[in-house]
Amino acid sequence: MDKIFGTKTVLISGGLGDIGRAVALKFAASGAAIALGDIKEPTSAKGFLTELRGFGIEAIYHQTDVSNAASVSSWIDAVEQELGTPDIIIANAATVTIGSIHEFTPEQWSQELRVNLDGAFFMTQNATARLLAKQMPGRVVFVGSWAAQAVHPGLPAYCVSKAGVRMLCKCMALELAPHGILVNEIAPGWVEAGLSASIWKGNPEQAKTAAQKVPVRKLIGPQEVAAQIVLICHPENVHMTGSTVLMDGGLSLLTL
Template sequence: MEKTKAFKEQVVMISGGLGDIGQAIAKAFASEGAYVAIGDILPVNEANKVRINLGIAEGYYHYQQVDVRDGQVVADWVEAVTQYWKLPSIAIVNAATVTLKNFQQLTDVEWNNELQVNLSGAYFFANALAKRLEAKGQPGNIVFLGSWAAHAVHSHIPAYSVSKAGIRMLCRSMALAYASVGIRVNELAPGYVNAGLSKAVWERDPDLAAQAKTKVPLHSLIETDELASQVLWLCHAQNKHITGSTFLIDGGLSLVSISEK
């Protein structure tokens, strides 16, 4: 007898879904029977390539080009997905950008853009869906992809760190605001993930990857499929009592003093 899929016919929305982490999360949810709606800034033809590469059936995949900095665009995306399938029950707030500059180098434009994408965009997306779920009296799950940089100073990415610190309080505030209607809001805060910009750097210079591993007490980098499995776990019905929580997945990085990093 076939095992019942944990998220069968649930609708999941993922912002920044065409990145390495977003794709891994999309694939994981699709494997558990979910309908997956991805929003990102890339054109539709790029999104179609991703669907094929991930092996997601066409009827279980929806893509829309979305600039999360625009609250109305985000609200329209939620509406479009609702009309296409039904009201989503899960939002994975993943869209983010990072500027590798310290405070002395960072421009006002770069600061504003990073806060708009990482923090305002997260608020627009999470709150747009939460309000709809509340209006319908439906429970749901919102998961913010945060970072250990929210609590550990990173002098080379200050705007990113500040935005992720904001995400942590946004998570806690929304968790309390929507708990009465069964909407759970949580944060996953990873350390060194083998994805995105970091992955590109480590692939070009394996020595840097080895150095990163030595900084992690558990001596390993986080792979995207490992992170995706934690996202699914947190959204599972068995965790109905977990809300407003931050789950560190950093291999012990937060246990090491700043001077040792």
């Protein structure tokens, strides 16, 4: 496979989740060094790190709480020491709570926004500051959602947090464009990953029904999301910034 990212270091939050793993594998296959962060214990990463290193690249993991700015800073400090300054930054970590507006506790609301929005800000602010200090170009991709623009009953905090991520992407893109740092968002629709995948795995008929609601008649796999992220970060992509790549199979064209 073409090693087009052979000189790059990719920083991925939520790196042990379904999408995080798919992104790491895709970049590793293209020659990039991989720096994973996640809230899970380091032992959870051992097998996956071995798999990544099978591509002949360097891969490391650090337990990180993206909702804590100090934890994020320590993580990126360690990555710089071990692999160098990350120049591809994938803000992927997220959580979701199911419930109506009046079922949410203040703690649940705050926690979801801290992880999904504050975490994305802490990570990208810290990592891009290092690029600026070293006058390095780079790429930032926020893993957003079509929920940023479409109301999802039962997911109020998730929708609000992803809408915030979309505007953060635009603000950061404008500020960093003169420095050669391009910032974009990938906004998937219904992905067979995380909470959705666990629900659909236990209820195949529900998954089939969901797929039939999508105009293209299929759900999105984590590998498809990863492929689009790699395309956004391709070295020949030099003008796209502040954009949202919507990959929802046409869901946003419907009134659900």
